[in-house]
Amino acid sequence: MISEDRQKLIGVEAVIDKDLAGERLAEAAEASVLLILTDVDKVALNYGKPNQRALDRMSLAESKRYLEEGHFLPGSMGPKVKACIRFLEAGGEKAIITSLNLAGQALRGEAGTLITG
Numbered sequence: 001m002i003s004e005d006r007q008k009l010i011g012v013e014a015v016i017d018k019d020l021a022g023e024r025l026a027e028a029a030e031a032s033v034l035l036i037l038t039d040v041d042k043v044a045l046n047y048g049k050p051n052q053r054a055l056d057r058m059s060l061a062e063s064k065r066y067l068e069e070g071h072f073l074p075g076s077m078g079p080k081v082k083a084c085i086r087f088l089e090a091g092g093e094k095a096i097i098t099s100l101n102l103a104g105q106a107l108r109g110e111a112g113t114l115i116t117g
Contacts, residue, residue, distance in 0.1 A: 023083035027090045034087040034095040035107065036080045041099045043081065043113040045071050057114040060088050084115045093117075 003010055019036055026034045042054040045066060058066070063085055072078040077097075084095035098105075098112025106112030 017079050017083075019079040019083040020086070023087045026087060026092065032093040033107070034084060034092055035103065036083060036095065036097045037100045037103060038077075038080060038097060039099060041102055041111065043072070043077060043097050047071070047073075047077070055113045057116070060085065060115065060117045063115055081115075088115065088117045 002008075022036065023034060042056065043058070044055065045053045063081055066072060067078065067081050067085070072081045080097050084097065087095050093116070095115040096106045096112045097115070102111040106114075
C-alpha cells in the first residue's frame with residue numbers, strides 16, 4: 001500500500017492463496033496443463049466419510065457442481081478446485097490434482113484427478 005502522501009510503501013497483512021497464484025502464473029505463461037500438488041492422491045467426494053469416493057476425472061461442469069454442493073472445503077480442496085476451474089475457463093486444456101509422489105504418473109494420465117473442459 002502507498003502512503004497518503006505517496007512517499008513510502010506501507011506493509012499490510014494479507015494472505016496469498018498458493019493455488020490461485022499458481023493458476024494465475026500458469027495462465028500468464030499460457031500453459032496448457034495446470035498441475036496442483038497436494039497431500040492426497042486424488043480429489044474425493046464426501047472426504048473423510050464412510051461413503052468417500054475418489055475421482056479419477058471430473059468435467060468442468062462437475063467440478064463447479066461439486067464445489068457448489070460443498071464437497072470441497074475452503075481451507076482444503078476448495079481453492080485447488082477453484083484454481084482448476086479458473087484455469088480451464090481461461091483456456092487451459094486440462095488440470096490435474098494429485099500428490100507430489102505421483103506427479104510424473106499424473107502427467108502421463110496414470111494417476112491423480114484429471115479435470116477437463
